[in-house]
Amino acid sequence: MTYKILISDPISDTGLAALKASETVELNVQTELTKEELVKIIGNYDGLIVRSQTQVDAAIIEAADHLRVIGRAGVGVDNIDLDAATKAGILVINAPDGNTISAAEHTMAMMTALSRQIPDACKSLKEGRWERKKFKGVELFKKTFGVVGFGRIGMEVAKRAKAYQMNILAYDPFLTDEKARRAGVTKATLDEIYTQADFITVHTPLTKETHHLIGAEAFNKMKADVRLINCARGGIIDELALYQAIKEGKVAGAAIDVFENEPPENHPLLTLPQVIATPHLGASTVEAQEKVARAVSEEILQIFNGEPAQHAVNLPPISDQVRRALEPYYQLSRQLGVTAVQLVKGAPQDIEITYSGELTDIETAPLTRSILQSVLAKYLGDHINPVNVKYYIKESGVTYNVKRTQQSHGFTGLIKVRLTSETDERSISGTLLNGYGPRIVKIDDYNVDLPTDVHLLYIEHHDLPGLIGQVGTVLGEHHINIGSMQVGRKSVGGHAIMVLTIDKNVNETPIDALQHLEHIQAVKLINL
Numbered sequence: 001m002t003y004k005i006l007i008s009d010p011i012s013d014t015g016l017a018a019l020k021a022s023e024t025v026e027l028n029v030q031t032e033l034t035k036e037e038l039v040k041i042i043g044n045y046d047g048l049i050v051r052s053q054t055q056v057d058a059a060i061i062e063a064a065d066h067l068r069v070i071g072r073a074g075v076g077v078d079n080i081d082l083d084a085a086t087k088a089g090i091l092v093i094n095a096p097d098g099n100t101i102s103a104a105e106h107t108m109a110m111m112t113a114l115s116r117q118i119p120d121a122c123k124s125l126k127e128g129r130w131e132r133k134k135f136k137g138v139e140l141f142k143k144t145f146g147v148v149g150f151g152r153i154g155m156e157v158a159k160r161a162k163a164y165q166m167n168i169l170a171y172d173p174f175l176t177d178e179k180a181r182r183a184g185v186t187k188a189t190l191d192e193i194y195t196q197a198d199f200i201t202v203h204t205p206l207t208k209e210t211h212h213l214i215g216a217e218a219f220n221k222m223k224a225d226v227r228l229i230n231c232a233r234g235g236i237i238d239e240l241a242l243y244q245a246i247k248e249g250k251v252a253g254a255a256i257d258v259f260e261n262e263p264p265e266n267h268p269l270l271t272l273p274q275v276i277a278t279p280h281l282g283a284s285t286v287e288a289q290e291k292v293a294r295a296v297s298e299e300i301l302q303i304f305n306g307e308p309a310q311h312a313v314n315l316p317p318i319s320d321q322v323r324r325a326l327e328p329y330y331q332l333s334r335q336l337g338v339t340a341v342q343l344v345k346g347a348p349q350d351i352e353i354t355y356s357g358e359l360t361d362i363e364t365a366p367l368t369r370s371i372l373q374s375v376l377a378k379y380l381g382d383h384i385n386p387v388n389v390k391y392y393i394k395e396s397g398v399t400y401n402v403k404r405t406q407q408s409h410g411f412t413g414l415i416k417v418r419l420t421s422e423t424d425e426r427s428i429s430g431t432l433l434n435g436y437g438p439r440i441v442k443i444d445d446y447n448v449d450l451p452t453d454v455h456l457l458y459i460e461h462h463d464l465p466g467l468i469g470q471v472g473t474v475l476g477e478h479h480i481n482i483g484s485m486q487v488g489r490k491s492v493g494g495h496a497i498m499v500l501t502i503d504k505n506v507n508e509t510p511i512d513a514l515q516h517l518e519h520i521q522a523v524k525l526i527n528l
C-alpha cells in the first residue's frame, strides 16, 4: 500500500527525511496552490502537511475523500477547521514542542528590539543618517513583565526574561501557585497585569475566548508607557484598538509577529513608528523547522502503520506511558466490538464497556473509541473511525457507558462489551493471555477460550446427544474444516452453545443447512 502525502506549505527538507525514506509513501510538494487548486487535488491524498499558510477549511475537507491525517508542522491549528476534520474522521496532529524555543527567542528579540527601536535605528543609519538622540530606548532591567498564557512558550519567555532581571507576572487559567513558584514568577490576574506591567506579551492559542482578549477596555487599564508583544496569534490583541491606543498615547509601542489576516494588506499598525513587525517569523529557524517537520513526518508514518497518534489535536492526548500500556489491547478491543455486534440481533441501542484488572488503573478512552468504532461501523459504515466515532454516536442516539471493576476473574486485564438492542442483549469478554495474545473468554454466561483472528461459527441449541455429530457432518459436506470446537451449557438437556473456529469464510449455504437441523435455535457466522 502506498500513501500519498501532499505538502502544501514550505517545510524543512531535512525534517522530511523519514517520509522520503519510506517505501510506502509518495510525497508531493506543491507550496503555491490556490484554494481552488487544492480543492481539486486533495481527493487524491491520504495525508496533508501544512504550516500556518494553508487554510484547511470545510470546503477542502469536504473534497478530501481519502484524507486520513493532517499534520501541522507547528503548534497553532487555527488554520484548520477542526470540527469539519473531526466529523470527516480526519486526524489532525501537530508538533507542539518543536518550535517552542524559536518562538520564545523571537519574542525576546522583539521585546529588546522594541525597547531600543532597533529596526528604525538600523534603517535610519543605512539611509545615511546618524540619529543618536532620536533613538533613546528603555531598559528591561527591573521592569514588570506580564506574560498572558503560561504554556510552553510563555514559560520559556519567562525563563529568558529572568536573565534580564524582570519582575514577571503570569496569567494562565491553568497556572497553579506551585507551578508559578517553581518558575519563579508571580501568579497574577489579567487586571493585575494590565495595571502593573511595563511590557505585556501574549502566548495563548487563538480561541473564541482569546479572540480580542486584549482590546480597548484592557488598554484603558494599562500604564501609559506600556509596550505589547504578540508573537502568538493575530486577533488575540484587537488590532484596531491597539492602533487607537498607540495613536492616543496610551500604549508606547508594540512588536507584532502575527496578524489577524496574513499577509496584512495596508495595515494601519504598519504605518506607526511605534510598531515593529515581522512576517510571522516566530518559528522560522533552521532548527525549529527541522524539528517540527521531523516530528510530524515520523508521527504520520506511525499513524499509517496503525499506531495510535501521540499529538492528536482532535483526539484526547495520551501519554507515552499510557500508549505503551494500551498497545496490546487495541486488537482485542476492536475484535470484541466486531464480535459483539455480529452476535446481537438488531442494531445496538446501548453499549456497555467494563474494564477490569490492570485496565482499571489506566486511561482507557482510546480503547473505548476503538470498541465504539468497531460496533458502529457495522451499521454506519467504514467511515466511522476513532476520530469521529463520538460525533456519530451522539448523532445516532446510541448510548454508551464505561464501567470499571476490580473483579477480573483471575485475568490480568479483562474487557467486557455488552450490547443491548430492541430485542436482544449480548455480552462478550476478552483478555490478553501471556504467549497467546487476545482471547475471547466469555460469551454471555458461557466460559470459552477462543482466538480472535479466526472465523467463528456460533450455534445455540438444545443440549442433546448426537447434535455435535450432525453439525460436523453438515460442515464436512460443505468442505469446511473445523479448527476447534467448544461447548457450554447451563444444565443437562437445557440451552447450550457451540462455538467452532473454522478455517475459511463461508457463504450462507452451510449456515442455512445448520439452521434447518432440529434442535438448533440460532447459527451465526462471525467474521473477525
Ligand SMILES: NC(=O)C1=CN([C@@H]2O[C@H](COP(=O)(O)OP(=O)(O)OC[C@H]3O[C@@H](n4cnc5c(N)ncnc54)[C@H](O)[C@@H]3O)[C@@H](O)[C@H]2O)C=CC1
Pocket (backbone or CB within 6 Å): 074, 075, 076, 077, 096, 099, 100, 103, 148, 149, 150, 151, 152, 153, 154, 171, 172, 173, 174, 203, 204, 205, 206, 209, 210, 213, 231, 232, 233, 257, 258, 280, 281, 282, 283, 284
Ligand atoms: N509566531 C509563531 O511563529 C509561533 C506562534 N505560536 C503560537 O504561540 C501560542 C502558544 O504556543 P504554546 O506555548 O506552544 O502553546 P501551549 O498550549 O503550550 O500554551 C498555551 C497556553 O495558553 C493558555 N491559555 C489558553 N487560554 C487562555 C486564556 N484565555 N488566557 C490565558 N491563557 C490561556 C493555556 O492554558 C496554555 O497554558 C499558540 O497560539 C501558537 O500558535 C507558536 C509557535 C510559533
Ligand SMILES: O=C(O)CCC(=O)C(=O)O
Pocket (backbone or CB within 6 Å): 051, 052, 073, 074, 075, 076, 077, 099, 280, 282, 283, 284
Ligand atoms: O509554521 C510557522 O512558521 C508558524 C508557526 C506557528 O505559528 C505555530 O507553530 O503556531
